Amino acid sequence: MSLLPPAGGHPPRAHPHLGGRIRFCVACGAELVFGKWERGDGSMQLLCPRPGCGHVHFLDPKLAAGVIASRGGKALLVQRKHNPGKGLWTFPGGFVNRGEVVSEAAAREALEETGVEVRVGPLLGVYSFPENPIVLVAYLGEILRGEPRPLDETAAVKLAGPEEIVPAELAFDTTRAALADWQAWAQDGRIPSAHPGEGGR
Numbered sequence: 001m002s003l004l005p006p007a008g009g010h011p012p013r014a015h016p017h018l019g020g021r022i023r024f025c026v027a028c029g030a031e032l033v034f035g036k037w038e039r040g041d042g043s044m045q046l047l048c049p050r051p052g053c054g055h056v057h058f059l060d061p062k063l064a065a066g067v068i069a070s071r072g073g074k075a076l077l078v079q080r081k082h083n084p085g086k087g088l089w090t091f092p093g094g095f096v097n098r099g100e101v102v103s104e105a106a107a108r109e110a111l112e113e114t115g116v117e118v119r120v121g122p123l124l125g126v127y128s129f130p131e132n133p134i135v136l137v138a139y140l141g142e143i144l145r146g147e148p149r150p151l152d153e154t155a156a157v158k159l160a161g162p163e164e165i166v167p168a169e170l171a172f173d174t175t176r177a178a179l180a181d182w183q184a185w186a187q188d189g190r191i192p193s194a195h196p197g198e199g200g201r
Contacts, residue, residue, distance in 0.1 A: 066093025074159035085171030116146035
């Protein structure tokens with residue numbers, strides 16, 4: 001059986017780490033078909049056609065967390081070493097592990113990508129776009145200890161002020177949206193230019 005419905009439409013984009021290669025039912029092993037979920041809300045889903053099974057494989061959004069950590073009024077940015085977005089800039093962030101507290105995931109990603117400990121502060125925003133399976137939760141933060149440096153997932157790091165951020169050099173729609181909000185907060189004076197942990201190790 002094909003993953004395409006009789007009408008010839010295409011299945012929605014899967015999670016990035018699955019690559020769109022979901023073919024078989026996890027409950028019974030039958031090959032899935034992409035069609036209208038008649039027993040549910042009528043949305044297009046991956047369905048098991050085997051009688052007695054009827055499992056629905058939902059392609060749920062993938063949750064990511066990030067933190068725009070500042071020092072001296074400038075945001076900590078990282079240049080991506082790998083695709084997607086290789087060579088472009090974003091702020092530390094990544095996927096939230098199952099059972100992990102979202103804000104703690106943001107702090108973990110900052111440490112893994114730049115080697116600094118950050119204090120995660122207030123929520124900046126939640127960002128999602130059509131046809132994009134990723135939902136980003138972005139926080140404001142501050143660098144507490146350490147000097148930013150590129151690690152395994154980053155080609156370079158830098159501190160950039162609101163006027164130094166170039167949208168064309170940013171990796172993702174969610175990156176651009178979150179940093180635009182950060183710039184607006186900075187212009188309104190809601191981003192501190194200094195904090196007690198500045199320069200600490």
